[in-house]
Amino acid sequence: MSAIRLLVLGAVRQHGRAHGYQVRNDLEYWGAHEWSNAKPGSIYHALKQMAKQGLLLAHEIAPSTAGGPPRVEYEITEQGTEEYLALLRDYLTAYDQRPDVLTAALGFMVDLPREEALALLEERVRKIEEWRASVTEYYMPAEGPGQYGHIGEIMNYWVHSADSGAEWTRGLIERVRGGAYTFAGEGEPFVGVLAEGEENPFAAGRPHYGDAR
């Protein structure tokens, strides 16, 4: 799975009620078009699909005042909220090496209580360590390393990445345990959406890091 469902559900949820273009703007504000596959086509597709599956409720709305075709507003359903939280928990703990998944989950982690977020992050570290152990067991056999030739570099790279990811996660755990950020039930949450009329400092089309490659 990609991160798009979590992103779209999270965006709709923060708005209460949103149409596709708003979601698209939020994701762009978060820079998601640069670190995930959040392109217009994918966003609208995800909205429709999730509406069909009952995760979102679609309301047909008359053409807006500012031109453009008739639009559809979406609300998250009970079932959609469950899916949202399930994805969030899953992506915080899953070590699947795709940075977009973790990144999306980081953006929403404060929707969980602090203690739960900490538990999930600790589980994440545990999973990375397990993964590392299983890889080194299978790919560093008794015959010693080197028998794979340059292919051994692949394993070396994986292990290095895993170690680096675990280390970073431990740092995050410490910061969160030390009281950083505002989690669910701790008062005014940090707002990550644009207010009506506010301008987006990170609009697409800027000469960004996304241009690396």
Added chain:
Amino acid sequence: MSAIRLLVLGAVRQHGRAHGYQVRNDLEYWGAHEWSNAKPGSIYHALKQMAKQGLLLAHEIAPSTAGGPPRVEYEITEQGTEEYLALLRDYLTAYDQRPDVLTAALGFMVDLPREEALALLEERVRKIEEWRASVTEYYMPAEGPGQYGHIGEIMNYWVHSADSGAEWTRGLIERVRGGAYTFAGEGEPFVGVLAEGEENPFAAGRPHYGDAR
């Protein structure tokens, strides 16, 4: 782009002439079904598509001795070889955070001369550093960090990953410069395909790291 085209082209090239099932087996031998999207459907699709585009040449073959449907054998064309090398060079230098792309390229890097591989890897490091500079410039503005709340952790994660990736690449450069592995034109290459009848120690279905998540 995903890594599948490079993987399939590389597999066909190593065989000289291969049918889909052989490619599928090679990729499985390399563990590619665990770190990339190399599933049967994707492999056969890529073969057909690249044959249509002239990167591969397809030969219809009579049903094999061992049952099953009539099969198709593929050979890489001149154009396919060019595309293969272009992808390889691109993936070795591109910092696009998707580990499958780099992993695939690492598996084939010895198809290039040692000096070229070194140059590409150095370019890779340069690109990562550029990327890092551009990110920190845009996302650590004058108002100081912390104004993004927990969203700042996302940038922190990216930067950490970039640094880790650059460091690893520098290590690889040193090993290669020090004479490790056998590159193009340096004698008998390391064989990464199964010989006829050899058994695959990494067959699918084993309890691997891929089961993390």
Added chain:
DNA sequence: GGGCCGGTAGTCAAATTTGGCTAGCTCTCT
């Protein structure tokens, strides 16, 4: 001597993703 497991070699529909396209409106410049 029938059943079924595993290997060979793939196909197929459905879901997703990509990249570009449309169409109406407003604002600015000339």
Added chain:
DNA sequence: AGAGAGCTAGCCAAATTTGACTACCGGCCC
């Protein structure tokens, strides 16, 4: 006043990816 740029809002075809399914054969077990 008209051209054109830019914003709002979203659609679409084509390509890709997923996950499950097919069909055939040989051998093993009972």
